[in-house]
Amino acid sequence: MSFNNLGLSPELKQAIENKGYSDPSEIQQQAIPSILQGSDIMAGAQTGTGKTAAFALPILQRLQNDETKRRRVRTLVLVPTRELASQVGDSFRSYGKNLRFRTSTLYGGVSIKTQIDKLKKGVDIVVATPGRLLDLINQGYISLSQVEIFVLDEADRMLDMGFLRDIRKVIAQMPDRRQNLLFSATFSREIKKLANSLLNNPVTVEAAPENSATELVNQRVIKVDQKRKTELITKIIWDGNWHQVLIFTRTKHGANRLAQKLEKAKITSAAIHGNKSQSARTKALAAFKKGDVSVLVATDIAARGLDIPLLPHVINFELPNMPEDYVHRIGRTGRAGASGEALSLVSADELAYLRSIEKLLNVSIPSEIVEGFEPTKGPVEGGKKRNNVNQSQQRKNASNNRNYHRNKNRRRGGKDRNHNSQDRKRDE
């Protein structure tokens, strides 16, 4: 399928051509026609699938269809993080560069005055994180009473970050008659509940990004003691002469510590996490993209929404305790058709996490031991037995459940998920 068959205007097609896109991605092929028809959408798509263009292009087209209503907020995109807000705002500006709409990006951590000044001049599209948006609504600088299209982007992450109440407050500010588009990488019970209350007769679209992303990525595991991970990672980066490496740690302190240790080992590094100011995060990311910094150490939430094309190496310094986060992390490599490598350093106490990840992906990730870094602690007692149980469960899953998301929802339900989101909030 080509972009010519999707019913987009010449102005939008020109912008797409300038971006150098040849064909629409899977999620774009599925979502664009339905959005153009005015349907509500429930889309299963994560970063890296082209999901932003999947909603931005048809939204711009719909706004263009009725250009008489200018400079009132006709589209609201709600996103979980500042980085994603900035990125989605840039996408609207770039796809809409031949149209005369104004996009405003609203998030905290930067001057509110500049945002107010822009709102006063009138805008058509607002991309916002919930906190700053509600602040501006309460101060009377923005009204959502004319919103025609509402996008909830990365809805799963929004809920994980505790934004449900804020989302409901924002929804209450909009007219009932509007088009709603919900994008989420995963579909837990909570997301489905939110979708039921938000969407009218939604068309469900789903790219199989996580499977395809994982197919493109060469995944491997190195088993090593926790206390020797920094030494090993330094060796791997030095020996391989790796540049542009994204390393994930579980905590922000861990990210800081690792970046400092790598710097000491003469590997230029920067850390990004929730405690860093917005300008520090933007600066670190820009330095990384330019190649001034070889390694970016990030926590899961801080890395959410980062657009770093063609990243060759992703390293999990620690495995995440939620297997879905592993999929998000490795989705940072092997993007847009390029192959990449995802390396995980796994200590004995993380073997259970590894098993959950393998179960979710329904693959066995090859594991190795590096000479001189042999783990001193063996696998947890009874590991072998549990492994066997796992494999039989895995087989059962594979045959019973071809639906990847259904698979994930089961694991995300209940206490465990709440516990993890608490952990995450504490960390960020």
Ligand code: AMP
């Ligand atoms: P997203 O999933 O929206 O974060 O997009 C991921 C990356 O894919 C971004 O760098 C986009 O510029 C790029 N992209 C989006 N659509 C296409 C397409 N049809 N062809 C090639 N690249 C694309």
